[in-house]
Amino acid sequence: MRCIILEDEIAAQEILEGFLQKTPFTTHLGTYESGLDIPPEEIQSADVLFLDVQLP
Structure with a gap:
């Protein structure tokens, strides 16, 4: 599975990256x-998006 992480907290990013x-x-x-930083072609190729519940 191809995964993208969308998270603004560094600690949470590191935990998810370690899991992957x-x-x-x-x-x-x-x-x-x-979400504006993610290239559209990368979104289209992803199977899973780990999404933060509260983003600014």
């Missing part, structure tokens, strides 16, 4: 603090 590194069937496409 330990999970053999996932590919981490990128980590972003704003």
Whole structure:
């Protein structure tokens, strides 16, 4: 599964990135603090989006 992380807190980013590194069937496409930073082609190729519940 191709995964994207959208999270503004560094600690939460690190936890999710660590989880993805330990999970053999996932590919981490990128980590972003704003949805506007994610390239459209990356969103289209992702299977899973880890999304923060409260973003500014």
